[in-house]
Amino acid sequence: MSEQQQLPVVVIGAGPVGLAAAAHLVARGIEPVVLEAGPAAASAVRGWSHVRLFSTWGEVTDPAAEKLLAPTGWTKPDATGYPSGGDWAEQYLQPLADVLGNRVRYGVTVTGVSRTGRDRIVDADREGQPFVLHLTTADGREERLFARAVIDASGTWTTPSPAGADGLPALGEKAAADRVTYRVPDLRDPAVRARYAAKRTAVIGSGASAFTALATLADVARDEPGTHAVWVLRRGISGSTFGGGEADQLPARGALGLAAKAAVDDGHADAVTGFRTEVIERADDGRPVLVGEDGRRLDPVDEVIVLTGFRPDLSFLSEVRLGLDERLQAPVELAPLIDPNQHSCGTVYPHGHRELSHPEQGVYLVGMKSYGRAPTFLAMTGYEQVRSVTAAIAGDFESADRVELTLPETGVCGGAGLFDDPAAGQADAGGCCAPAPALVQLGAGAPNAVVVEEAPAGGCCGS
Structure with missing residues (x-):
């Protein structure tokens, strides 16, 4: 074994997909080091702990991780149940991180990745050099860590897309920050509920997170008169706007769309x-006023919830050579398979290390981050990704090239699917969230793992 091969494989992000990658590496006798910016495993998932997955427990645990957990006495929850983000983190992801022990480091932010002694320009002996990661710890110390390969599973949760339809913040959006949020609010919290109860709230977006917000606000409206949502869509309403409905092979995901439709039909949302959206102005009383690029001005609202998707943070990867699609910011071989103009999450062909490879050999973007700006990532897709990637790192290309996953379809395959205006960024990259069972009688859900890390990520939520 060469000196470089004796170095660990560094995994960025201790979310669902990052921890699964570590489990697969351990199974192959390769030492991982997992770097998590947050204080605990699945910090992004914990950010939407109140949201219920639209995938069952049977669809959001990884086989290699289960094998690692088994000797500890861990018992897998009922495979037919729908966990919340909090359940997922506490009952599976944190125990998995605990088994990995000191292989997982918390409070560590990756600020840069490069080849040792080589910036992105230099060709000479490039592949012979190990990777070096520049780190900042929670107490402000700077460190360097060397690696044989890098698996970036950091997700997209920290970089939500803005309200502006051009992909940039609307004029006045930053100034209105006290009235704008980019996450599905936890309306079980009395303080948060008071912010939206008996108020008018604009919900911008058309993915599963927007459905969740509409459904939860409608639930509040039934108890708090005056609670009303204004649902802002960049395109029109069509037969596929609310997803697959009863035809969706993930029943809770279909139920979520039906709950959003009921919010509109019942008069709780317009x-x-x-x-x-081009401008967010302020009325005389300080309330936000949305102004469209066509000059239309909506009536003032009290709050604005922007759920227009997420995007990858590529800043710390500027010195490695990535091959990314110019539109989706996903690996060039993967992009045609996940283009939301053509696919729903259930029509994406399972893929692995070849589609995830970059000109810089040994660097892989996995999980929600691999989808770039494309929406609705499934956790089971991420688990298949890291199974293949870790096999390739180990040199087992027979296993790495094998497909071991069948995905459920949305029931609206062949078009834009669950997404209203993917080309304009209207799709919810976290596309995974759904209301609690009390709102959706079918059982509710959220990130089909979407990994939000990293989602609702992701599933969207987690990476």
Whole structure:
């Protein structure tokens, strides 16, 4: 074994997909080091702990991780149940991180990745050099860590897309920050509930996170008169706007779309279509006023919930050579398979190390981050990704090239699927969240793992 091969494989992010990658590496006798910016495992998932997955427990645990957990006496929850983000973190992800022990480091932020002694320009002996990661710890110390390969499973949760339809913040969006949020609010919290109860709230977005917000606000409206949502869509409402409904092979995901439709049908939300936000002004009383690029001005609202998707943070990867699609910011071989103009999450062909490879050999973006700006990532897709990637790192290309996953379909395959305006960034990259069972009688859900890490990530939520 060469000196470089004796170095660990560094995994960035201790979310669902990052921890699964570590489990697969351990199974192959390769030492991982997992770097997590947060204080605990699955910090991004914990950010939407109140949201219920639309995947069952049977679909959000990784086989290699289960094998690692088994000797500890860990018992897998009922495979037919729907965990919340909090359940997922506490009952599976944190125990998995605990088994990995000191292989997982918390409070560590990766600020840069490069080849030792080589910036992205230099060709000479490039592949012979190990990777070096620049780190900042929670107490501000700077460190360097060397690696034989890097698996970036850091997700997209920390970089939500703005309200502006051009992909940039709307004029006045930053100034209105006290009235704008980019996450599905936890309306079980009395303080948060008071912010939206008996108020008018604009919900911008058309993915599963927007469905969740509409459904939860409608639930509040039944108890708090005056609670009303203004649903802002960049395109119109069509037969596929609310997803697959009863035809969805993930019943809770279909139920989520039906719950959002009920919010509109029951008068708890008004839909404003073909509206592309350009400006957020302030009324005389300080309330936000959305102004569209066509000049339309909506009535003032009390709060704005922006759920227009997420995007990858590529800043710390500037010195490695990535091959990314110019539109989706996903690996070039993967991008055609996940283009939301053509696919729903259930029509994406399972993929592995070849589709995830970059010109810089040994660097892989996995999980929600691998999808770039494409929406609705499934945890089971991420688990298949890291199974293949870790096999490739180990040199087992027979296993790495084998497909071991069948995905459920949405029931609206062949078009934009669950997404209203993916090309304009309207799709919810976290596309995974759904209301609690009390709201959706079928059982509710959220990130089909979407990994939000990293989602609702992701599933969207987690990586």
